[in-house]
Amino acid sequence: MSEDNYNNHLVFNRGCGGTVAFVDLIQEIKNYLDEDPSRTYALMIGTDSEERETGVEFVTAIVVYRKGAGGRYFWQATFVPQNFKSLFERIWQEALASLKLSMHLIEAVKDIQARFSFELHVDIGENGETKTIVREIVSSLRSSGLLVKTKPESFAASKVADRHL
Secondary structure, three states: OOHHHHHHHOEEEEOOOOEEEHHHHHHHHHHHHHHOOOOOEEEEEEEEEEEEOOEEEEEEEEEEEEOOOOEEEEEEEEEEOOOOOOHHHHHHHHHHHHHHHHHHHHHHOOOOHHHEEEEEEEOOOOOOOOOOOHHHHHHHHHOOOOEEEOOOOOHHHHHHHHHOO
């Protein structure tokens, strides 16, 4: 499947309700930035997951943050019909889901990329059960050239995506 065909089949939920195709989501982001071009913006991607009896549900969020004035978000849920052997494996799958979507998003907004910062939010932190895997996952993700944020700054994953699990 070509990249354009892949992107055209992605459907997201709007935070305010309803659904939107990926290509239309890109236009909504551009329109939102055009509403107040004097503001500073951040575009954030984050994924969270939760184990279910028959597999793992993943929710990936795209957050467009108008610094100091709120924002908009979009989210997508997917279900993987398997449970992972370890927390590391599941968290790594969250990170890969965010990274994959980030690559598609960066390509789709390359014409306006100078208008915002781009952040990859990972649902891990220096405290709690993920503290032993933070360095490894963050180092791997940073090799893609993206700014990576962890808890407590990774709210696209730990708050927005988590809200829809």
